[in-house]
Amino acid sequence: MSVIGDMLSSYGGPHKVVARHLAMGPREDRALAILMAGCVLLFVSSWPYNARVAHFEGVDIGPLIGGSLFGLLFLAPLGFYLIAAIVSLVLGLFGWTGGAYASRLALFWALLASSPLILLHGLTRGFLGPGMQEQIVGLIWFVVFMWFWMSGLFQAGKDAA
Known part of the structure; x- marks a missing residue:
C-alpha cells in the first residue's frame, strides 16, 4: 500500500499498518525513511510560525528557518532514535518482546501518520x-500520536510473542 494510503488506514486501525510493516521484515532503511519523512513534515510545519515571528518581531526569517532545519532534520532524528531505544529497554524489563526495531518502527510510524495534524498545528500556530x-x-x-504509538507497540509485542 502507498504511504498516504497507510497514513489514512492508520486513522482506522494503526495496529494493522504497523503489523503490515513488521511483516515485511526488519529494514532499517525503511524505518529511517519513515522517520526522515516525519521530520521533514515537522520542519515544514514550523514555517508559518517562523514567518509570523519574523514579521511581528522584524527579524530576518533565514536564521529562524535555518535553526528549524538544523533542529528538526539533524537533531530530532537522533532524539527519536534515543527515545525508541529507551522505550524498548524499559518495556523489555517488563517482559515486552517486540525488540528494538519494532520500537523504532512504532514510534517513527506514529510520527509520520500523525503528520497531517502536525501540519494543521503549524498552520494554527502561524496564523492565529x-x-x-x-x-x-x-x-x-x-492524543492521536500517542494512540498510534501505543497501538504500534502493543501490536509489535503481540507479533513477537
Missing part, C-alpha cells in the same frame, strides 16, 4: 499565534 486554539490542536495531535 499562541493561544487556546493552538493548544487544542496540539492536544488533538498529541
Whole structure:
C-alpha cells in the first residue's frame, strides 16, 4: 500500500499498518525513511510560525528557518532514535518482546501518520499565534500520536510473542 494510503488506514486501525510493516521484515532503511519523512513534515510545519515571528518581531526569517532545519532534520532524528531505544529497554524489563526495531518502527510510524495534524498545528500556530486554539490542536495531535504509538507497540509485542 502507498504511504498516504497507510497514513489514512492508520486513522482506522494503526495496529494493522504497523503489523503490515513488521511483516515485511526488519529494514532499517525503511524505518529511517519513515522517520526522515516525519521530520521533514515537522520542519515544514514550523514555517508559518517562523514567518509570523519574523514579521511581528522584524527579524530576518533565514536564521529562524535555518535553526528549524538544523533542529528538526539533524537533531530530532537522533532524539527519536534515543527515545525508541529507551522505550524498548524499559518495556523489555517488563517482559515486552517486540525488540528494538519494532520500537523504532512504532514510534517513527506514529510520527509520520500523525503528520497531517502536525501540519494543521503549524498552520494554527502561524496564523492565529499562541493561544487556546493552538493548544487544542496540539492536544488533538498529541492524543492521536500517542494512540498510534501505543497501538504500534502493543501490536509489535503481540507479533513477537
